Amino acid sequence: MRICLLGDTHGNIDEGMKNITYNLSKRLMKRHDVLVLNPLDFASASFWRQLREFKPDIIHYIPGPSLRSFILMKLISYFTKHSVKHRPRLVMSTPLPQLSKFSMQVISKIKAKPDVMLVQSKKHLEIFQKLGFNVHLFPLYGVDTEKFIPVDNKRKKELRARYGFNEDTFVLLHVGHIKSGRNILSLTSLEGRDSIHLVIVGSTSTDVEKKVYTELKKAGSTVITEYIPHIEELYQLSDCYIFPTMSKNNSIVVPLSVLEAMSCNLPVITTKFGALPEIFVSGDGLFFIEREEEIYKALETIREKGITVKTREKVLLYSWENIVKRLEDVYEELLHY
Template identity: 40%
Template sequence: MRICLISNYSGMLGEGMRNIAFYLHSELSQRHDVLHLSLKDLFTISFWERIKRFQPQIIHYLPGPSTKSFLIARAAKIFGGGAAAIMSTPRPDFFGPIRWLICFFKPDLVLTQSHETERILGSLGCKTRFLPHGVDTEKFQASTSESRQHLRRKYQLSAQKFIILHVGPLKKGRNLQVLADLQRGRDNQVVVIGSSIEPVDHRICKGLKQAGCLVWRSYFANIEELYALADCYIFPTLSSKDSVELPLSVMEAMACNLPVLSTRFGALPRVFSEGDGMYFVDKIEDFAPMLDYVKKTTGKTKTREKVLPYSWTNVVTELEGIYKSILGEGRLATK
């Protein structure tokens, strides 16, 4: 198949939607002819000329989406000679007053993750299908106690502390005050890996450091090592604007078989059942007692088993089936 991917990936990993675009391109290009375009070139002539020359069968718009995304996808479909247009919804932002415009620029299919996004798009007349994104289950693996201690020495972290990890942007909407509160536990050490790409809320950063949290704002090529040395992963985010609907960091932590404490954010409760190391909290004040429970619970974590069905290989295999189905429907419609 000739597949045109449109994303915000520009050569550097680190943020959820960029990572998703990178892995999709890597998997699809092994078996298909893939043109991967970056939105940073949207207002250049070459962006549109490349679509026209490529003559894709599938145009898959990955980031967002926003109302503007639907306009871009429709324009790409026209320049692509009527290719099938598909959109993903990792971080939807079409809740404004002009979202009714989507009714006039619907793609052939929208891939959804959360029930709420599915409901909204359905009400706008969009055809939807549930498809979570994947995680690199080869790169992110469970660690042994020996490798965990080795990595703690490498990163100069205490062998005795209970290390709580969070990976993501330092923004107010991420609700990171929870981490500062958990740091006050005598045997806890919170480690926050902040994005090296996205803007920083310096008040949040200062508050975390003052509480005793370690805040590292760097790009870690071997980010899997930070998960491997941790005892627990915490995702306290509430705002839908501050993370993809299926947080990639949560999936990476699960692939490393870490216990995960999370709000009922986005698509997480839809994709992952509670139990075996996956804990959902309904109130922010529940994080501390839930963490105490996790620290007393040993040998019952099976989060890796929960996430293995969502390896990139499995997800892209399903996506290929969706592409073929859409193309088949198109051929039938033209007969």
């Protein structure tokens, strides 16, 4: 197949939608011809020239969606209809929907429907079904289970020494954007309590909110703002992963950092964010919380009761290899429909 992925892979791959585009393209390229175009470059002649010359069978818009992405797909549909001998199948996914009621009305009026919408939550399945879209509930999220692996205590100690963390400290990790919407400032009350040390690793793909950064540093937490090529090592040296985000617009529907932590078999404490409760059941080291007060209780359970952690077993189904195989089946079905 000739597959055109619309998504951003420029710069550091330390943001959710970049991560998805990069990992899909990397694995699809092993068996197919793949062209990756950044939808932000749609105003350039090069974007349209490459699209025409590539003659794709599949065009898959990965980020968003937003009103602009639907308009762009409408333009692409018109463009390919008149410049490519065969009509490519159009696919859209919903890792971070940004659609107002007004946007929905516009989308329905301009009839900007792809051949299939791959949605990542039951909520969005219902929304797009009501709009008359051909919708599949599809897990367009994953983790590199060969990169994010558990390590033994010896390796953990080595990593702690390398990164400058005390062996006796209980490292509580969060990876993601350093901004108020992630609710990470709620964790500062844990800093220093019962040897807990909060480590925040930010994304270089988005701006750091100075106020949040300052408050975290003031509390004594470690805040890393530079790009970490081997981010798996930060998970491997940690004792627990925390995802306290509640606001829906501050992460993709299934936060990849949660999957990465689980793949390293860390205990994970997370809010019932997005589609996480739809794909995982609590237990075996995975704790769902609804209020901030429940975080410390979960930490006590992890530290004092010596629970058996099996979070890696829960996430193996979502290896990028498995996801890409399922995605290839969707593409093939579209082409033979």
